[in-house]
Amino acid sequence: MQEQYRTVARAGVHESEINRSRFLCSLAPAATEQEAQEFVARVRREHPAATHNCFAYVIGADASVQKASDDGEPGGTAGVPMLQMLMRREVRYTAAVVTRYYGGVKLGAGGLIRAYGGVVGEALDALGTRTRQRFRLATVTVDHQRAGKLENDLRATGTAVREVRYGEAVVIDVGLPDAGVEAFRAWLADATAGAAVLELGGEAYGDV
Numbered sequence: 001m002q003e004q005y006r007t008v009a010r011a012g013v014h015e016s017e018i019n020r021s022r023f024l025c026s027l028a029p030a031a032t033e034q035e036a037q038e039f040v041a042r043v044r045r046e047h048p049a050a051t052h053n054c055f056a057y058v059i060g061a062d063a064s065v066q067k068a069s070d071d072g073e074p075g076g077t078a079g080v081p082m083l084q085m086l087m088r089r090e091v092r093y094t095a096a097v098v099t100r101y102y103g104g105v106k107l108g109a110g111g112l113i114r115a116y117g118g119v120v121g122e123a124l125d126a127l128g129t130r131t132r133q134r135f136r137l138a139t140v141t142v143d144h145q146r147a148g149k150l151e152n153d154l155r156a157t158g159t160a161v162r163e164v165r166y167g168e169a170v171v172i173d174v175g176l177p178d179a180g181v182e183a184f185r186a187w188l189a190d191a192t193a194g195a196a197v198l199e200l201g202g203e204a205y206g207d208v
Helices: 033-046 079-088 108-127 144-156 178-191
Strands: 004-008 012-018 021-029 052-059 065-069 094-101 129-142 160-166 170-176 197-207
Touching: 004 021, 012 108, 021 033, 021 108, 033 052, 033 065, 033 094, 052 079, 065 079, 079 094, 079 108, 094 108, 129 144, 129 178, 144 160, 144 170, 170 178, 178 197
Parallel strands: none
Antiparallel strands: 004 129, 012 021, 021 094, 052 065, 052 094, 129 170, 129 197, 160 170
16 A cells, blocks of 8 residues: 555636636545546536536545546547646546636647646646545553543654544544554553553554
């Protein structure tokens, strides 16, 4: 699995004008291919009069799903350059739609490739990206007497505290970098005089 990946920080639209054609790049995070397809469909509904609504999306931390469409532009001049820009910027779980309103001046194949790829790059710069890191999910179970201090210590040391649940004992859900699990186990035993129980779970990605 990838240790980390980048994704677009937020959904948004960036507009450029090139030789009188309007290019609107809509970007959005997409957790699944279905979400990406729904985003593409929504943008198309918002711009029914556009000359083209070309798209590209990358799903999976390892970019396992990559799709692109030229939507009527000459083959390879729109969707592929958009996809290449997402891949070059190492952006994942992201969908891009570039809506073009033709302005009467033909750009030629080279001009189209630069325009479609370029506006995606500009949109990424404008909206920003964020990095997500792979974590090992774990639970720490501790008695009520130690829970408050332990939670404070966890936060103070930069450990990702995901949730705290109170029952007969206190269960604290944390995210740990894979390489730091054994060091955390030793720290926890020392911090609680061996009273806390650590259980490892699956893996997930979280913001760095």
